[in-house]
Amino acid sequence: MNRPTRTVLAGGSALLAVAVVTAAAIGFGGKSPSASSSTTRALPATAPVTRTTLTRSQxxxxxxxxxASVTVAGRGSGTLTWLPSLGTTIKRGRSVYRADDDPVPLFYGRLPLYRQLRIGDVGRDVEEVERNLTALGYRGLTVDRRYTWATAVAVRRWQKDLGLTQTGVFDPASVVIAPGAIRVASLTGRLGAPGSGPILAYTGIxxxxxxxxxxxxxxxxxxxxxxxxxxxxxxxxxxxxxxxxxxxxxxxxxxxxxxxxxxxxxxxxxxxxxxxxxxxxxxxxxDSVRDVLTVPVSALAVLAEGGYGLQVVTGSTSRYVPVRLGMFGDGRVEVSGDGIAEGTLVGVPE
CATH class of the missing domain: 2.40.30.170 (Efflux pump adaptor protein, beta barrel domain)
Incomplete structure (x- = not known):
């Protein structure tokens, strides 16, 4: 399906001309009516004036x-020993890849981690690490921007669970950061290759x-x-x-x-x-206008004295009322004028 770009105007100038001429010549008896004219002849089909939001679309x-995919580049040393399959969904805490058989898990965040973190460090990157550790179930630390003794304890516990050396110092190369869960879109790295440089690409899920x-x-x-x-x-x-x-x-x-x-x-x-x-x-x-009165485009009639009007039907009689036009869209047109209100019945061609 290779459709060209097109505008749907459900009533531009050309469509308006066709609609009103057809309405006047066919739907309303062949002559342009006068705004003062009224009739008790056979009444036309009707449609109510409705209040709505009118839109045009492109x-x-x-x-x-x-x-679009995002490339994951390894930042550590070692050899790639495990890679996920294409299409795999990876969530927080799960391994994105392994280097020297050490897991490199996913952390959620938007700030790239750029430095080693240890007790005394302060910054948004500290908060990002603490937020992930807390989400993974490591308690006893406060999620803020300060890398405290409690943060280091949580990091050591996390390192122990992953089988890493327990230093209490957080290495930015030990995780992959993404805004949320990821889907593996392509693999660049190969088992046995160095664990640095492009490894895989991911998308959202x-x-x-x-x-x-x-x-x-x-x-x-x-x-x-x-x-x-x-x-x-x-x-x-x-x-x-x-x-x-x-x-x-x-x-x-x-x-x-x-x-x-x-x-x-x-x-x-x-x-x-x-x-x-x-x-x-x-x-x-x-384009969009809210809370406006609208009628079907086909309800418009060209008035003898110029301009446009609507055939307002009341009981067994009808009369033509001049109206001002606004935006066209979705086969309808915005109208305003004396005697035009929500629920007013107007004539439309059958």
Whole structure:
């Protein structure tokens, strides 16, 4: 499915012209009515004026998968003696790999560990280590930014459980840091190779949609905005923009635009099944107005005196009321005017 990028406007200027002309000429008797005209003739089908949030959307192509991968580079010495299988999920405290048969487990965090830690050290890295030790069940220490005697005791207990030399000094090369649980995406290292340099690459464990977005559309995306993803089987899943790149990638040639990377997270992973690296279509909200009165676009009529109106039906009579138009979207149009309120019945072509 390689769909081109397209805008869904459910009523741009061309569609508006067609809709109102059709409504006037076919649905309302062939002549442009006057705003003062009323009738007791056979009444048309009706639709109520509704109050809603109206949106326009831009559809773009994306790829459903586990997102961009991150490379793990070994920082210690020794020889690789164990590697996980592709696709393996690794959680906090579990081994990412082994060097000289010593486990190198996963710790959760966002701050790269950059120094050895010992009693007296202070910093965010200390807090990150203490938070992980506590989550793994090592008690007796306070999670703060101070590496105390209690922290060193917890580190020694942790080292003992892993079969490491019990120094009470924390070595940054003894763990792999990632924001959360990881999935092994590829293996670079080989058993028997040095335990330094690239070893494997990982992704997150939940599926996301990756979009190479035309930079001309970057105003449509902002972290936290909603998005709707259409899967290859036609089902849709609600999502939210989680990440917007700030560095543009040049197109392969002059015909291809520069793009930025956008990541959309999905609310209901159960709808995705086993799909991976699948093409999807993402609807991004390009414009939105809240709490406005709307009618079907087909309800609009061209008035003889100019402008647009609605055929308001009351009981057994109807009259044409001029209206001001706002945004179009989803086959509806924002309207306002005297006599137009939520629940008002307006004529629509059958």
């Amino acid at each position: 559809q773009v192509n994306g790829v459903l998968g586990y997102g 939940t599926k996301v949609v990756s979009i190479a977005l035309d930079v001309a559309l970057q105003t449509l995306v902002r972290r936290g905005l909603p998005a709707t993803v259409e899967l290859p089987d036609g089902k849709t899943v609600k999502g939210r923009i989680a990440k917007v790149g700030t560095v543009a990638t040049a197109g392969a040639d002059e015909q291809r635009p520069a793009t930025i990377d956008v990541t959309v997270t999905l609310r209901d992973q159960s709808k995705i099944g086993r799909l991976d690296r699948a093409p999807v279509v993402v609807s991004l909200v390009s």
